[in-house]
Amino acid sequence: MTERRKAKRARWGILGALVIAATLLTAPPATPPAAHAVDLPTWDDVQRAKANQAATDAKVKEIEQPIVSQKKELDRLRNLHSDKIEASRVAEQKLAEAAGRAKTLEDAAAASKKEADRAKEQAAALVSQMYRSGGVDRNLELFLDSNKDTADALLGRLASMSKATERNTVISEQAEQSTNNADSLSKQAEAAKAERDRLAKEADVAEKAAATAVQNQGEVVRKQEAQIQVLETQLAALQDKTTKTVAGYQERLRQEAEAERKRIEAENRRLAEEEERRRREQENNGGNNGGNPPVNPNPGGGGNNGSSNGWLIPVTGYYVSEGFRPPGRPDHTGIDLATAYGTPIRAAMSGTVASAYWDPCGGNMVSINHPNGWQTRYAHMASWSLVGNGQTVQRGQTVGYVGSTGCSTGPHLHFEMRPNQDNGWYDFVNPAFVINF
Numbered sequence: 001m002t003e004r005r006k007a008k009r010a011r012w013g014i015l016g017a018l019v020i021a022a023t024l025l026t027a028p029p030a031t032p033p034a035a036h037a038v039d040l041p042t043w044d045d046v047q048r049a050k051a052n053q054a055a056t057d058a059k060v061k062e063i064e065q066p067i068v069s070q071k072k073e074l075d076r077l078r079n080l081h082s083d084k085i086e087a088s089r090v091a092e093q094k095l096a097e098a099a100g101r102a103k104t105l106e107d108a109a110a111a112s113k114k115e116a117d118r119a120k121e122q123a124a125a126l127v128s129q130m131y132r133s134g135g136v137d138r139n140l141e142l143f144l145d146s147n148k149d150t151a152d153a154l155l156g157r158l159a160s161m162s163k164a165t166e167r168n169t170v171i172s173e174q175a176e177q178s179t180n181n182a183d184s185l186s187k188q189a190e191a192a193k194a195e196r197d198r199l200a201k202e203a204d205v206a207e208k209a210a211a212t213a214v215q216n217q218g219e220v221v222r223k224q225e226a227q228i229q230v231l232e233t234q235l236a237a238l239q240d241k242t243t244k245t246v247a248g249y250q251e252r253l254r255q256e257a258e259a260e261r262k263r264i265e266a267e268n269r270r271l272a273e274e275e276e277r278r279r280r281e282q283e284n285n286g287g288n289n290g291g292n293p294p295v296n297p298n299p300g301g302g303g304n305n306g307s308s309n310g311w312l313i314p315v316t317g318y319y320v321s322e323g324f325r326p327p328g329r330p331d332h333t334g335i336d337l338a339t340a341y342g343t344p345i346r347a348a349m350s351g352t353v354a355s356a357y358w359d360p361c362g363g364n365m366v367s368i369n370h371p372n373g374w375q376t377r378y379a380h381m382a383s384w385s386l387v388g389n390g391q392t393v394q395r396g397q398t399v400g401y402v403g404s405t406g407c408s409t410g411p412h413l414h415f416e417m418r419p420n421q422d423n424g425w426y427d428f429v430n431p432a433f434v435i436n437f
Helices: 002-017 015-027 041-047 053-079 080-134 135-142 148-213 215-238 246-285
Strands: 319-322 335-338 344-346 351-358 363-369 374-381 398-401 414-419
Touching: 041 053, 041 215, 041 246, 053 215, 080 148, 080 351, 148 351, 215 246, 215 351, 351 374, 363 398, 374 398
Parallel strands: none
Antiparallel strands: 319 335, 335 414, 344 398, 351 363, 363 374, 374 414
16 A cells, blocks of 8 residues: 555544544533443533643543543453354354365366366277278288288388277376366265255354344443444544634634545545546557456446446445455455544345354444345444344445544545355355446
């Protein structure tokens, strides 16, 4: 990733958070119901503390302590059913490996059968050629003719036939070996497919068990997240030296958030113009990039209004910061769409929520099953998904907000697609081959 893009992601991560904070401050200044029962400061306490520096310093220390404890509680709540989530992940990984083995054996069996068929055709062609050249009957005539010239011809013919026979024997042996290999590989492939199908059922059971385990976890986690956000915003208000009141801090935050929004819009327009220019250059050069989709900045779908083939691009103002399974990262089973912190994440198509959960690497995640048999997954969301297990969602409905949770290094959406028909195993597909990013 270029230094310019790294700097852009860092700036979006810091300033973009202002949008969410501003939203909290424009709401009635009340602390939400505590997920973890503690005595927390109110906004009135914060306002009184801002009256003098000593009170401010005391209140800062008072708020810093519960933030630490509340984050520990949030971590506990997120990972309450981590064993079920991990079991589902391991089951899926085993299934993927088994599916890969089955496919490899199936391809090898097909190649071996093709080789055997080719060897059989060569042997048949050689026998036909020997027959057309005179065969045994003609050799007998030469043998009965006693003159020197015909004797020499006979010896030459016999030598030629001997070599042809040897060659035919080798080809026949190759054909037999290839046939045996094909049969053996076919049996192994069938066994591997049976193992794959067995693991597919286990993975389905594990996935449903994980979804059931986190069924009611969302509400309590969201409350905990909101509680921490309020505490952190109160702390920021106390530490702000440019305003004397909460209302003043709120107004400053609103202005900064508005300035950030305008900056992002201007950046999106610039990216749109840049992408359009690159597209025109590519058309003029007649190149198609080897059939691979370009990994270029794109502000949300360009001329297709952010949608393609019935699918909706899940975020706006993005650029592809990392593609699908780049060299050295075979486990990167989606694409990264870098955009501003707090950008709404939209359902790519209508469907039913399979599971909303916390993954140690994916952070806050949600998986959606669609009527056409596909499944989409959305990772690294800023907070727990806004939608819950079994809920019906509409195309374009907001399911969460862009964040940097899990093993993320900057705000982006990690987006995955898998054709999950008939509860069978189908590997992840590059979303750029399905949606025109």
